[in-house]
Amino acid sequence: MKELLKKYETKRPEIVFEWKDAETEAEGWVVINSLRGGAAGGGTRMRPGLDRHEVESLAKTMEVKFTVSGPAIGGAKSGINFDPADPRKQGVLERWFKAVIPLLKSYYGTGGDLNVDEIHEVIPITEDYGLWHPQEGVVNGHYTATEPQKIQKVGQLRQGVSKVLEDAHYSPALEKKYTVADMITGWGVAESVRHYYELWGGQLQGKRAIIQGWGNVGAAAAYYLAHAGVKIVGIIDRVGGLIKPEGYTAEEVRQLLINRNRNMLNAPDMLSFEEVNRQIWHVPAEIFIPAAASRLITTEQVEHMKRAGLEVVSSGANVPFKDQEIFFGPTMEYADEQVAIIPDFIANCGMARVFAYLMGGEVEVTDDAIFHDTSDTIRKALEEVHALDSRPTGLARTAFEIALQQLV
Numbered sequence: 528m529k530e531l532l533k534k535y536e537t538k539r540p541e542i543v544f545e546w547k548d549a550e551t552e553a554e555g556w557v558v559i560n561s562l563r564g565g566a567a568g569g570g571t572r573m574r575p576g577l578d579r580h581e582v583e584s585l586a587k588t589m590e591v592k593f594t595v596s597g598p599a600i601g602g603a604k605s606g607i608n609f610d611p612a613d614p615r616k617q618g619v620l621e622r623w624f625k626a627v628i629p630l631l632k633s634y635y636g637t638g639g640d641l642n643v644d645e646i647h648e649v650i651p652i653t654e655d656y657g658l659w660h661p662q663e664g665v666v667n668g669h670y671t672a673t674e675p676q677k678i679q680k681v682g683q684l685r686q687g688v689s690k691v692l693e694d695a696h697y698s699p700a701l702e703k704k705y706t707v708a709d710m711i712t713g714w715g716v717a718e719s720v721r722h723y724y725e726l727w728g729g730q731l732q733g734k735r736a737i738i739q740g741w742g743n744v745g746a747a748a749a750y751y752l753a754h755a756g757v758k759i760v761g762i763i764d765r766v767g768g769l770i771k772p773e774g775y776t777a778e779e780v781r782q783l784l785i786n787r788n789r790n791m792l793n794a795p796d797m798l799s800f801e802e803v804n805r806q807i808w809h810v811p812a813e814i815f816i817p818a819a820a821s822r823l824i825t826t827e828q829v830e831h832m833k834r835a836g837l838e839v840v841s842s843g844a845n846v847p848f849k850d851q852e853i854f855f856g857p858t859m860e861y862a863d864e865q866v867a868i869i870p871d872f873i874a875n876c877g878m879a880r881v882f883a884y885l886m887g888g889e890v891e892v893t894d895d896a897i898f899h900d901t902s903d904t905i906r907k908a909l910e911e912v913h914a915l916d917s918r919p920t921g922l923a924r925t926a927f928e929i930a931l932q933q934l935v
Contacts, residue, residue: 561601566668570640582606592872611642634668713747715877732756740819768803818843
């Protein structure tokens, strides 16, 4: 596996587009790892300190993810080095998308990612520049769709991604109009944990979970896990956190999701970040969901959680372990030897899978059909891993072997 990984990691990406904003200090990159299948896909993120290496790493991660989610295309990513809290953000995004529209029309499909919202930012801005949908490049480059086929596929994308959830089984509050894009990735992360216990053994109900990050992925994963009977015993977010060893009720978790302030944890009894960071890694829990930024989890934190009973990690964030390597550095390797690690390209493939589902043939665009399709896709990937190696450790290594054999 390591030889395959090294060969894959060191291969230069096919296309790198570099951009400097004329009006601010913002800079950005589109990295297209390959045009496998005639196109490439990957979301757009923004954060201060982002660099080209991060974008390259995430583009390669996306290509691995497509081996699970489909379609069989190359991986790509867009990244903008800029503070998303800056009031000039909208202008930066408008100028960025104006620059990359030719790629998005031809062979690159994008969406939301860290600090960039699919529904409220990516779609409206790209529509203003004449794009039918941010995935139009995949429809053109991979599917080489005829005009009627393009209308159908783009129509399903426009309807499905922005679809307001109508089924109370999937929406935490129907009156708040949560969309598929808001909830699907967290749903997939939670489902990966459920499938793990069904396949490898163990009772999900009554397990305890710690959540890192309270944006769409972390909060949604916690919401669905809580409704499956999991006790959420700790939440750590960049603004602070909460610890409750006996666990929050499903209704309390729902309220914490609904009451977020700009996708951040918002509760009257929050601990400071420093205090929760000091305590949370020692709180007894079987499940850990890293769903914040990339490359945060240290070996020491894994050691503490393992001693406190950790069994499974479902990676809501891309590349959650603090390693220099793109995929499988020493921290992740250590964690994979200690507990079950469901890698990001399986656990958080929900949005990628929704795109693939909606770009397929004529499909049912309902809450139940979309959410079940994502769950079934994750289940299938984990079944393939389990068939090769049923041990509760080494799961990530086996998953990478399966994926890389399709790419190298």
